[in-house]
Ligand SMILES: [Fe+2]
């Protein structure tokens with residue numbers, strides 16, 4: 023069951039310091055990665071195609087974990103009216119994400135092509151489970167493009183605005 027009950031203490035009541043990825047997103051990345059490494063180890067044409075997919079996906083995941091997820095970690099506290107102690111971290115992440123954003127979308131396009139190759143190989147080799155895993159990964163990228171990337175961008179823009187307001 024999702025949601026916060028009255029007894030839980032998901033966030034400190036005062037200001038937060040240091041931006042951390044939401045655990046749900048970090049877990050999702052770890053789960054997807056584990057699944058792909060397993061499929062890769064099965065070998066064959068499918069394993070080879072998964073290997074090529076991982077070569078693009080691994081650095082892409084790293085970028086997301088470094089520049090996007092920490093911004094998303096600020097989303098919930100900010101929405102609850104809490105402040106970020108040090109805006110400079112959010113601002114530098116925002117700058118990095120803004121400059122990486124077009125490349126990250128290109129990487130998604132590349133990932134989608136590689137997913138298609140894995141699907142084709144998996145169908146030929148009769149590996150139905152692989153096709154389902156590719157659907158899951160494609161959905162992951164779609165959620166990022168439609169929701170998570172824009173949300174991270176908004177957090178960064180909000181932090182930059184707050185910092186400017188503090189200075190003036
Ligand atoms: Fe991702």
Ligand SMILES: [Fe+2]
Nearest residue numbers: 082086163166
């Ligand atoms: Fe992604």
